[in-house]
Every structure is written in C-alpha cells, then in structure tokens.
Amino acid sequence: MNGMMGHNMADSSGEAARLIFTPEVEAETAPVWERLRARMPAVEWPIHAPLIAAINRLKRSKNAVILGHNYMTPEIFHGVADFVGDSLALAREAARTDAKIIVQAGVRFMAETSKVLSPDKTVLIPDLQAGCSLASSITAADVRLIRSRYPGLPVVTYVNTTADVKAETDICCTSGNAVQVVEHIARQWGVDRVVLLPDEFLARNVARQTSIQIIAWAGRCEVHERFTGRQIDELRVMYPHAQVLAHPECPPDVLAASDFAGSTAAMTDYVTRLKPRQVVLITECAMADNVASESPETEFLRPCNLCPHMKRITLTNIYDALRTDRYPVEVDANVAVRARRAVQQMIDLPPPTAPARYDLVKARYHVNVELI
Numbered sequence: 001m002n003g004m005m006g007h008n009m010a011d012s013s014g015e016a017a018r019l020i021f022t023p024e025v026e027a028e029t030a031p032v033w034e035r036l037r038a039r040m041p042a043v044e045w046p047i048h049a050p051l052i053a054a055i056n057r058l059k060r061s062k063n064a065v066i067l068g069h070n071y072m073t074p075e076i077f078h079g080v081a082d083f084v085g086d087s088l089a090l091a092r093e094a095a096r097t098d099a100k101i102i103v104q105a106g107v108r109f110m111a112e113t114s115k116v117l118s119p120d121k122t123v124l125i126p127d128l129q130a131g132c133s134l135a136s137s138i139t140a141a142d143v144r145l146i147r148s149r150y151p152g153l154p155v156v157t158y159v160n161t162t163a164d165v166k167a168e169t170d171i172c173c174t175s176g177n178a179v180q181v182v183e184h185i186a187r188q189w190g191v192d193r194v195v196l197l198p199d200e201f202l203a204r205n206v207a208r209q210t211s212i213q214i215i216a217w218a219g220r221c222e223v224h225e226r227f228t229g230r231q232i233d234e235l236r237v238m239y240p241h242a243q244v245l246a247h248p249e250c251p252p253d254v255l256a257a258s259d260f261a262g263s264t265a266a267m268t269d270y271v272t273r274l275k276p277r278q279v280v281l282i283t284e285c286a287m288a289d290n291v292a293s294e295s296p297e298t299e300f301l302r303p304c305n306l307c308p309h310m311k312r313i314t315l316t317n318i319y320d321a322l323r324t325d326r327y328p329v330e331v332d333a334n335v336a337v338r339a340r341r342a343v344q345q346m347i348d349l350p351p352p353t354a355p356a357r358y359d360l361v362k363a364r365y366h367v368n369v370e371l372i
C-alpha cells in the first residue's frame, strides 16, 4: 500500500507538520490497520497512519494517556486511545491513571470530570467547542433554585453536566449506574423521592425501573431525542430478525420497543457476547463502526445519529493537543473540591459485576415523573 504519501496539517498558529506514510509507519501501524481494514477504504489509511504513529510516539515521550469515549471515530478508538469505554469507565480510569497528561478524546464535560478527579494532572481537550446539549441545558444557579424548591431531597446529576453543576449536587450517575445511584441515595437519605438532572428521558427511563419517585429536568441529548418508537416499529417490519439495542437517553417509547437498553459499554458487551446476526444500535453512529471490528459475524443496520460535539475530536487535533499541550482544562479549586465529592461518591459505589441493563418489561409501563 505504501506510496510515501504525505499529509499536510496546519495548526491554528499556521505551522505545518508534514507526516509521511513511510514503510516504518506502515509497519508500526499494521496491527491497527488489521482491525480497521474491513470498515475503512484503503485510500484513507495513508492519511491516518502517520498521525497514529506520531501520536503514539508523543504519548510515550510525554507520559500521556488518551481516554477515548465509545463515540470516537474508529481511527481514534482503535488507533490511539489507551483506554476506551462509556462515561462511567472513563471516569474510573481518570481517577486511577498515573500518567502525567490525560488527553480526553470525548467532550468537554468528560475532560472536566477527569480534571476534577485528577487535579494535579494536565488534562487536555483537543477542541474547546466539544460541548454537549445536556451539559448546556442546566446551570449551577438552576440547581440551587431546585434545591430550595425541594428541600430535604437528594439531587443526583448525570455526569453530562459542567463541574459547576456537579458541585451543587449530592452524587453523580451515568447511564451505566443511574438506577443503582438513585436507589442508593434514596436509601442513604431515607426518602422515596429523588431529583435526577438534567436528562428528561434518562429520568423517565430510570423512573420505570425503580419504585423511587423521580423529579426531572427537561434537558435532552440532541442525538438520542431524535429517535422515535415509530422508527423502531418500521425497522421491525423491514428487518424482522434484527436485535434493537437502545441507549437510555432515548425517549421511553424507543426503549419500550427495543430488545435491550443500556449504556454504550452495555451495548458493546451485548453484541460481542451474544453475536446477533443483525443488530441496530439506537445511538451515535461511531458505536457500530467500533464494535464491528470485534464482531465480524454481525451485520450492523442503520439508523444512527451523529453527535456533532464528539465529532469535533480528530486525529489532527489530538496530535496538536499533545504536541503543544493544548487546551488545558481548568476547574476552579472550590468548585473542583465539591464536584469531586459528587463524582467520587459515584465511583466509590461497588462497580457493576456486568454492565447494567434496563429491564424492558418494566420499561413498557408508564410511570409519572414530576417535570420541574
């Protein structure tokens, strides 16, 4: 494949780095290409491979680690991430790593969580604009108002929030442990109602899994809110044998119509363990691309939706981040102490023995939630 192809990259300061697809780069990156070749046009590889080789060398020389979310593109996920997983697994890894630098291949709230858990490390986010519609749906002032409206009730926040918001709350959760966290905090406080912010659909889906009453906020994930139960019904007609796996940020009627629901890690586990012949992953598109290389026997069907924030992260900006130490994420020390308490409480819960799944029989019964 080698033709000594070059790749010109200009960083924002106008400097250009020329990385060449040499025989050495080809040999160095051959194991990654093996994983990607079934899903990537060969013509793309000479563009990615020199960046992958350069990033991996920089990581070693700078004692850096790349934490990659499951929604990263395959060349990042398989090529340069040292650790991949769902939001819960990435938070646990950020707390554990002894690397000097963490590059967050994900969105900004994830980088803030890493910084809050590892305040002495440098945490870099390759693109400052990598936001999240859930994180921007609520502010710390909103949480203070909610607390004054619901005195005596614990406030649980999804990790998809800013550090400022986490600092105002009692404990964090992810889609992988939301039911466990809600039940834990209700027991600890001796209450039967819990405020769960800011994802309305996650809150509605959790409410169907527990006897604890849920008070919710009207935040939405712009990727998952677009799926509909009707879309799933239509898929069933077209592909009667396909297994439908949905993320709990989807509307409740989507979960009710699915065969399985869980975090991105739970979906990966389902596909790699059960090897369905045909599967639809009702979530971000990169999931199917990443799981496919582990699951050659499974056919991945559409639909899927792209997260524009996750897609801001590229090999080029990861390379620039490592090369120029940009963009360091800072969290105010007072905020960090309080946010750390909320995240650490979650991390200290016993880790799930298997990725948590949502009970879809319960998911079919309507349960009221109070929307703030």
Ligand code: 13P
Residues within 6 Å of the ligand: 070, 085, 086, 087, 088, 160, 174, 175, 176, 221, 249, 262, 263, 264, 265
């Ligand atoms: P999980 O990986 O925790 O399932 O979260 C999905 C997500 O939307 C992250 O932004």
Ligand code: SF4
Residues within 6 Å of the ligand: 107, 131, 132, 133, 134, 135, 160, 221, 222, 223, 224, 249, 284, 307, 308, 309, 310
């Ligand atoms: Fe936020 Fe949804 Fe994108 Fe995740 S997929 S970063 S929740 S907008």
